Amino acid sequence: MRKASDLFLEEGFAATSMSTIARAVGGSKATLYKYFPTKEALFEAVMENCSQIVLGPICNSSIPRESPRAFLTAVGERLMQGIYTAEAIALNRVVVGDSGRSPEIGRVFFAAGSNRLKTEVVRQLEEFSKAGVLKLQNTLTSAEDFLSLLSGDLHLRIVAGVRKAPDQPEIRAHVARIVDMLLQLWTPSAPSAHPAD
Numbered sequence: 001m002r003k004a005s006d007l008f009l010e011e012g013f014a015a016t017s018m019s020t021i022a023r024a025v026g027g028s029k030a031t032l033y034k035y036f037p038t039k040e041a042l043f044e045a046v047m048e049n050c051s052q053i054v055l056g057p058i059c060n061s062s063i064p065r066e067s068p069r070a071f072l073t074a075v076g077e078r079l080m081q082g083i084y085t086a087e088a089i090a091l092n093r094v095v096v097g098d099s100g101r102s103p104e105i106g107r108v109f110f111a112a113g114s115n116r117l118k119t120e121v122v123r124q125l126e127e128f129s130k131a132g133v134l135k136l137q138n139t140l141t142s143a144e145d146f147l148s149l150l151s152g153d154l155h156l157r158i159v160a161g162v163r164k165a166p167d168q169p170e171i172r173a174h175v176a177r178i179v180d181m182l183l184q185l186w187t188p189s190a191p192s193a194h195p196a197d
Helices: 002-011 018-025 029-035 039-055 068-083 086-098 103-130 139-159 168-186
Strands: none
Touching (some): 002 039, 002 086, 018 039, 039 068, 068 103, 068 139, 068 168, 086 103, 103 139
């Protein structure tokens, strides 16, 4: 899996053949096809592996859920730490570069990563909304807003190679600013027995 991942990241999806991958792993193409019937299936497995590395720390029980601030801050910081690794940036570049020729890789990319994370955030926002801690008209839109604000222009600049990935203090400051802004919008104006902090 590691060699296939390296080849996809270095050469791109379209330029990487199953023959090249088989040679790199030292096996036969027939053996490779036994495990992965198509190149898309192998790429999907690579995406799933990368997604586990990036999203594993977010989509588990160790994320604090006692308050919206704690939850959003933890998700935001862990997400930004994950998506700004060299491998995640390279994978984004592959998907953007090859999805026009192979639209399936865009679908796989979102299914393995973005959609899973969004589902997790929506689920927790619904809990906070039901408890009266947050006032949200639409938890799906709210989750999308949160995730978009986290990456947005910053992510585009990094993937485009215009700037370097943020360091930990930059990540903390960026996430804190977004969480503060959203909680001002999402916290009920009337006093609540369950403050957002």
